Amino acid sequence: MFRAAVFAVCILAVGALVCPPAQAQQPLGFSLGQAVTGARQGADLALRTIDDERLFRESLFGQRVAQEIEAASRALEAENDQLLEELTTRENELTELRADMTVEAFRAAANAFDMQAETVRRTQAEKRQRLVQFEESERRRFFGGTADVLQEVLDSVGGQVLIDARAVIIGVPGMDITEAAIAALDESIGDGGPPPFPINLP
Structure with missing residues (x-):
């Protein structure tokens, strides 16, 4: 992935990733705030950018990744709603039974309910984290396979240096x-095919 600070730009040049020293801040040959004059356009540009x-x-x-995450998120939200409904029902049952229970029995039931609710909360949070880890x-995996293709695209347009557009x-x-x-x-990798580590939210 092409990540670069504004004044320490990592560039892809001649097939390798190179980070120029801090003093090399003006690759286009102009100072910040100056208008660009006489700049070449189109295929003559040696410097290219990518978002x-x-x-x-x-x-x-x-x-494809976004669609898989969206589908898993919808399923997880539906599961959360169901679990919340079940916990709410159980809480109401305990409230109704409280008058007929001893203090010790109610405390034990309340503690068991709290443990159940905490287990549910932790399990669902772990499932949500799996979505983040999947992405x-x-x-x-995606960016690990882009270097050769980006080099070919860069060569095809006559570029020599590729930098992050945000720089x-x-x-x-x-x-x-x-x-x-x-x-x-x-054209090269398509949607990537089946992921080696699918979301799998049991």
Whole structure:
């Protein structure tokens, strides 16, 4: 994944990831706040940018991941509603039975109910966390297979350096190759196929 601070840009150049020293802050040869004049456009640009979040989100791979998470989230919410209804029913039962129970018996029943409710809460929170872990795992798998394809796209447009679009303060038309990269990745890896670590929310 192409992550870069504004003044310490990690760049993809000649097939390798290179982080230039802090003093190399103006790769386009202009100072912040100055207008860009005489900048080359289109295929002549050696510097290209990419939006890695859009790259993932709009790719077939990212859309498949989003759909799987959405389906699992809906199922989890339905399960949460059912469990909440069951716990509420049990709580009302204990309230009604309290008058006919000894203090010791009611305390034991209340403690058991609290333990049950806490177990449910913890289990459901763990399931929610699995959705987060699934997305993180799939993102790593996606970006782990993008380098060669991005290099090919960069070469095809005559670019030499690829940086994160968020590191650009001023740019010119034609710098961004995100759309072309999405198309190339869709053709190369598609939706990624079955994930090695599926969500699996029992």
